[in-house]
Amino acid sequence: MTTTVATVDEGTDAPYALSHLDALESEAVHIFREVAGEFERPVILFSGGKDSIVMLHLALKAFAPAPVPFTLLHVDTGHNFPEVLEYRDRAVAQHGLRLHVASVQDYIDSGVLKERPDGTRNPLQTLPLTEKIQAEKFDAVFGGGRRDEEKARAKERVFSLRDEFSQWDPRRQRPELWNLYNGRHAPGEHVRVFPLSNWTELDVWQYIARENIELPEIYFAHEREVFARAGMWLTAGEWGGPKDGETVEKRQVRYRTVGDMSCTGAVDSDAVTLEQVITEIAASRLTERGATRADDKMSEAAMEDRKREGYF
């Protein structure tokens, strides 16, 4: 009895190997079609950020030449970049989709939510999101979350069950075996679905390049008035900056992730094409959120706690 000692060789996979992007694309399309087949009222969370743009692109491919059988939902913090909102509205019009908006500003104006002292509105998105889900009776909610983004997400399921309060209980999550997703839920409960679970930031960018997907301009290097706060370049604006002691300067920057202006930082960059952006990312020694998202730095268990409450 001898043990096999493998030899290193190339090209063992022709002709039936799928490239990594084809494999991830095929898996995501399968997830979209499962939801279409098993749920009554699915909705795609769409912010105009790159992950939700890729999700929409995949959904369009999954059902072509028929229209996407889902509506879109945007939780608007009121602090979104104007370039991103323009993109959002253009995409909705171009594909004849229906957009629901849940507005954080409305909740602040009516006194239901209070502005935080630090001006950050990301944590305030949970209530408008969950109330909109209940009001519209959405039973499946697609999110662009990826397991590589953060440790608490590494254990997230593709189909993630939420109770009637939208809460995530890690102990109630179901094992996911083979590609047999279980979407059963009680009335009032819903399932968060993550078609990009197995994608990395680099995969998303490579796919955008391969498919020639248009993105909002702020993903590419441009001149912008920014100021430094908590080690990030933030965009100056009415949302709450710069404050005393913070000085505005013009810099050549781009955004790696797009969220609320108050907690999304830009990075110094001169990448103006997709290829240059990908090259920069591949060589980068900082993860996407660690570099640019203040809210993921809060504490070791911050994301876990927020997910339990119903956050994305």
Add this chain to the structure above:
Amino acid sequence: MSTTTTELGLTETTLLRFATAGSVDDGKSTLVGRLLHDSKSILTDQLEAVERASASRGQETPDLALLTDGLRAEREQGITIDVAYRYFATPRRRFILADTPGHVQYTRNMVTGASTAELTVILIDARNGVVEQTRRHAALAALLRVPHVVLAVNKMDLVDYQEPVFAAIAEEFTAYALELGVPEVTAIPISALAGDNVVEPSANMDWYGGPTVLEHLETVPVTHDLSHCHARLPVQYVIRPQSAEHPDYRGYAGQIAAGSFHVGEQITVLPSGRSTKIAGIDLLGKPVDVAWTTQSVTILLEDDIDISRGDLLVPSKDAPPTTQDIEATVCHVADAPLTVGHRVLLKHGTRTVKAIVKDIPSRLTLDDLSLHPHPGQLVANDIGRVKIRAAEPLPVDSYSDSRRTGSFILIDPNDGTTLTAGMVGESFASPEPVKDESEDDGWDF
């Protein structure tokens, strides 16, 4: 696509899904941490976070296990309670790692991780050799029909890098695994802590001429000969635009679960048994002549026959039998037990039907493969044989022929809990005393 080369490049590579099995004591977290670290997948800020968290606990060196233990309960108890998925890439391949804890009570997590894996890395402490837990891990890999098994004999530095120690363990394990029907074992002597043969070849073991763990992961085939496979396409969704532009378009959308289909092929729709020919295959917007597993496609047919979600398209010359009586090996994954007489839902492919647990002939102990007749029930993490009666005939394959169309899950009709993972047919492949290593048994992914 530009030809710019960067550290990872813009070129498309292939994707390998693999799983790890082994306990914390075997150095599994260190191996995973080392793979991620040495393939430069751990980035500065993640390392800093780990260093901060380790220091705040009074640990002197960064604890690489903190990279993978994501939930507070795990950090507090210092254990891993679930499957964590990790991602890394080299210029040659992209990897998805299902990182599962190796303790006995977490069998269900290992089954979950192995269900989508094309390769399993089983870790052994060179000082202890093949132990009960190792046999359990080998049995699970055999049960789940994972095509490639890697035996990583770890802590070689603690046995002075001696070849005889490695050779004896490799031989004992390989004999055991082949007996269970594992088609291929690759044994690699490593030290995860010192970095020998994980990413870089070891200077301490020049007697070993094979690949490092990462080299093997980069080059192991992720496909196999499709000519042995039964082609299967579970229909997920019917695409009918009914628009001015496409008034008569009727496409049957699904992900090819096994084998390949080509335009012009005579196919049969199950369970109805109606036959027609494939008129066209739409591969996400581009027409193709042939498509194969695991591509998501839309099939157009020559005749207008009644087809809906839950149907299965198969080649007419290679249709599986349909049956209401299924005998399978299962792993029970829910906290409440599975009992004889239990009324459940059974999801197979894209079809969900009512079913009843008719009998539980035996429970299987993985440590020594002993059978316990008529246990009456299976509790969480139990492996056993069950007989199930489905409300409708199902076109099931044997799991040994097709991992995707030979598997099913049982669901609690009351609260939707996933109860049980099932594999149709015999538990283990028949042993093959002499095996040509290039063969792959035609196992499906």
